[in-house]
Amino acid sequence: MRLITNKLALLLVLVVSCIAKETAQKTFSSKSRSEEENIFEQNTNSELLWAPYRSNCYFGIRPRYIDETPFIFGLMWFDTTEFDAMTRLRHFVSDDDHMERFTWEAYDPRLGGKENIIDPENNLNLTIYFAKTHDDSNWVVRVSGKPLDTARNTTTSVVMYMNQNIGPDMQNGQSRLIHISNTDNNENENSLEFTGMSEDLGKYEVLINDNHGKYYTNDTLESIEVVPGCNASRTSHVGLTIPDHEVWRARDVFQSLLTDSIKDIVQVTGEKVEPGLVPSILTLRNLHNFDQGNFHYVQKTFDMREETGFEFDIVYNNLDSKETIDSGKQATLLIDDALHEVNVRFDNHFNIDETDGDKRKFAMEVLANLLGGIGYFHGTQVIDRETVLDEDQFESIKFEHFREEGPYSLFTSVPSRGFFPRGFYWDEGFHLLQIMEYDFDLAFQIAFSWFRLIDEDGWVAREVILGPEARSKVPQEFTIQSPQIANPPTLLLALSEMLTKLIENENNMAFVAGNKMDIEEEEGITSQLGSNFDYIIKYSKIIYPYLERHFKWFTETQKGLIEEYMEDMEDDEKFAKVNQNFVYKWLGRTVTHCLPSGLDDYPRAQPPDVAELNVDTLAWVGTMSRSMKDIAHILELTKDETKYAEIEKKIVENLDLLHRSEKAKTYCDVTLDDEGDEEMKYVCHEGYISLLPFALKLMPRDSPKLIDILTLMSDPDKLFSPFGLRSLSKQDEHYGEGENYWRGKIWLNINYLCLNALEYYFPEVLTGSHEKSALNDKHTSELAGKLYTELRNNLINNVYGNWEKTNYIYENYDPTDGHGTGSVQFAGWTALIVNILRG
Incomplete structure (x- = not known):
């Protein structure tokens, strides 16, 4: 029988039992490994040995x-x-x-x-x-x-x-x-x-x-x-x-x-x-x-x-x-x-109701195509470790000092088999949010494969393109990876989501030291994996150094310059409270694009400036801090838990102190005003960047600013559309202009995060009761409930409607009429529609 588990409490077991294939063999003798661990590894390696892994x-x-x-x-x-x-x-x-x-x-x-x-x-x-x-x-x-x-x-x-x-x-x-x-x-x-x-x-x-x-x-x-x-x-x-x-x-x-x-x-x-x-x-x-x-x-x-x-x-x-x-x-x-x-x-x-059209068939195909895009890649990676980014010119960098390194291996799902058949760090965390709902073991086999690519400096490539077969599908300018370039750390987002649930249920988990967990049995499927808290602790210690290195690398390479603002802002009472060591920007942006952010052509400050600070970079560091805090809690590393909790707290504070424009009532990038006295100015383009502090659950649950976020998301003249939330406000001067990739198109990954955040901040939206809750007044609760219901229905109806007409799901969707655009059969983060459909 095939081994399957889906208990939340197994989260770290699944990650680290994969790591045991290499690292644990050096740390623990085979005699010290539990019988359950050996069974888990043997079954997992056997079950996942053969598949159509040539995505x-x-x-x-x-x-x-x-x-x-x-x-x-x-x-x-x-x-x-x-x-x-x-x-x-x-x-x-x-x-x-x-x-x-x-x-x-x-x-x-x-x-x-x-x-x-x-x-x-x-x-x-x-x-x-x-x-x-x-x-x-x-x-x-x-x-x-x-x-x-x-x-x-x-x-x-x-x-x-x-x-x-x-x-x-x-x-x-x-x-x-x-x-x-x-x-x-x-x-x-x-x-x-x-x-x-x-x-x-x-x-x-x-x-x-x-x-x-x-x-x-x-x-x-x-x-x-x-x-x-x-x-x-x-x-x-x-x-x-x-x-x-x-x-x-x-x-x-x-x-x-x-x-x-x-x-x-x-x-x-x-x-x-x-x-x-x-x-x-x-x-x-x-x-x-x-x-x-x-x-x-x-x-x-x-x-x-x-x-x-x-x-x-x-x-x-x-x-x-x-x-x-x-x-x-x-x-x-x-x-x-x-x-x-x-x-x-x-x-x-x-459990999807088949009476509502053909939604079950649709959902099953979408999930199947995400799983069918899982591939195993092995080969060398092309890396340039010598070229230094010129932060003053903001021109596209030519990486000319590259060489092949490796070989490396990667077990990963891919965004699109036809257009993006390779590993994407930015995409993979979203893939895991879907896969873990179906098969935790599989999801964390994939997560581990990414974790083991973290090098000694803490870097992992934003695109992992291993071997000539994978490189044959990539334009040459994108094959070379640089250790100076980051991407949103969505793998830690996925890990953070699961650890948060694990901690919330810690007192109810069916394990104590020395006692095995209860493992769910499904029809035709029996799990032989059992564990105890000591087991989780032991192998969590193995994964922790990988994540520490990665956190250190990310926060050091993407650190922003606050000194440029000090002289002109020293009398500003709000600015004086900014935590100056916790400001960040995307290294590697150009005049027209900020590829490291994942939101490639989303409008940024013009002209770009070395002192620019990006709200989305800060928000992603907040997510990393929360994840590190949670795993330190699991490990009972009190000192580290306190350290990361303090970092998270300072980042949350900086979101309001540095990036919140009271005039615009939204979160914005900041830069120096080159037309005046070079004072700090907000660069506000309402859209996905404005929503990230909310979408990543970094705003306090009792924040009075939640109403501003709800108002922005609900406004049909800005972000709300019959097909989902637009990536950029309809009123923005750059809406639909230029490349028009992240300038209005509807993307499922951010829409999913926003729905998930609505559930987090307004749990009453799931019950349909919008009386005054412990956290929100009745008006705010009603607005959240209406937004949640309409947004969820709009996303489902549009993605499903496109599938009915064309047989495909798409990379993104047009905000005017909802038709699919970009790569076809984009069964990457668009597959999150299955989670949304289930509710």
Whole structure:
């Protein structure tokens, strides 16, 4: 049975038990580790070993944490009835492919799932199933395709490729992948069998078997074998050797080999080719007489003139497993079981009323696509540790002193498989706010993977782009990372949210020293993980230094200059109370952009000044302080808890003392007035930056300024819209101008934080009772309740409505008519709509 837990009290256990894979082995002997810990690690590593972790591919499999000799699998396809077919060869997810749909309908990396792709240009409705055996050692991929229109007389040529990486020690390595035969007892020439050996994975076999489907034929021709080996009526196989670091170029290599074959055919047969032979001409053959290596292409070309289409299975069996998959019927049972269990798990966590339209299907697909974007990346990172930012010019910096460092590994979800298939520090905390509601263990496996990237100085890259495959999807100017550039520390936001709940429930938690926790059991799922408070304490001490270093790095590199204001502001009574050591700015902003803030083109002070201080940087440091305070509390580090509590207190004070404009009644950046006597002036652009002190729960619960925040959010002429809160006030001079990325568009991440903050400050909004509460007067409570209800409904209706019309969720939404904009299938923080829908 698969191990799942979702108790809040397990939070730190989940994080640190992951860390035990490396760090704890150095700190504690195996004899000192509890039986429960060993069970947890073994189950987690097994359950999460195999999945479609190649997020950038429409479908691609690799194992997690197998870095030297992984087995790699990928899928491509195209319609081969026309000579220009290779321009429609699908492999990496791309918005330019104009897919009508590419969607995980149900998915859990522990279990498996179902992905549906509708490709109009290739006349294909493709469904891919993935399921694992209960011991998690073996898996099956079922590829099922049907034509969208049988009258178009198309084919579907599916190209599979697989490689057993040799590893860096190519001389002594024993890893191999060998094609045994094309037959199953000489009965089916289209069934293939491979045997493999990996130093990390052991011995295994790969079987490829058809379930049904008609291969391409043409009754008007005597033969469709245009030259020996080029015959679309049977499965084609070519084995060769490709260096491990070039396997990701499988599409390019395939196109190159096929081009060579076509040129040879033209020389042999002449340029005039019978149209009925085109599918055979576009069938790969071993033209160059390659010796069989570890890399293999398998190509199947099906006639799509019948509605039944085709279906075949790819089975991976570890030969040491007792649960090998040996038949199509057995594969069907595994797939059905996995899909059933995914549905049960979803309903256990998200009880969504199906009577309200098709909201359950919508929510399940959105969550599935977030989970389906989880990838495992391994490789080098390009870093420039020498170039110093010129803070006076505010021009774009050219990082020219870079080098590759690593290799590193990252287990992460991605914002968008088609446009952003890599790790984003800014996005990941929001992803975890969603994932942890479904699977705590999984969420903190991901969190740990990020924590372990924190270097000795405390820095972690804002974009983690590991290896050439990940870099191939990134514009060159964004591949180089600088240790001077920060990003909003949303991982600590997620950690802070969970620690806050843990502390609030501390007296009610079902554990005491020496006693195991009660672990929730779900249908078909039993957890074997138990723990006690001492266990949590022990491993919390392991994670704590990572976070300390990161806090120190962030607050030192992003520290602002207060000295510039001192002379002209010394007589200002309010300014005199400012905590001068706790002021911050984003290092690395330019005249037009502040990429470190995550709110790229959100309007800032013009012209920029070295003395600029940013309210959002300060607010994020407040979140970090709160998180550090909470974990210090868990560890009973009283001195540290007091230290971070004092920092948090000073930051909260500075939000009002330094960044609150009483005239504008909002929070603003500040800078020097270059037109007057260089006194401090507020730079007020009402929008998401103004809301962050509220959204991050840094305002006191009894603050009289809460009413100003509610008024701003509720104003339809400023932030409130029928589709969600605008990122910038409709009345701002920069609204909708320029790049128009964070200048009015509606983003789910900040909208989610605002809804969550409304629940925090006005808990009565969840009960519907708006009588005078302990914290707020009746008028304020009623305003909060109305805002909460309308904002929640607007967000749900708009994201759901776009999905109904287009099959997709989007990066952001237009504030005028609500249509989706930016990257399609942006199942990153937009997936927070599932949390919002559940309420």
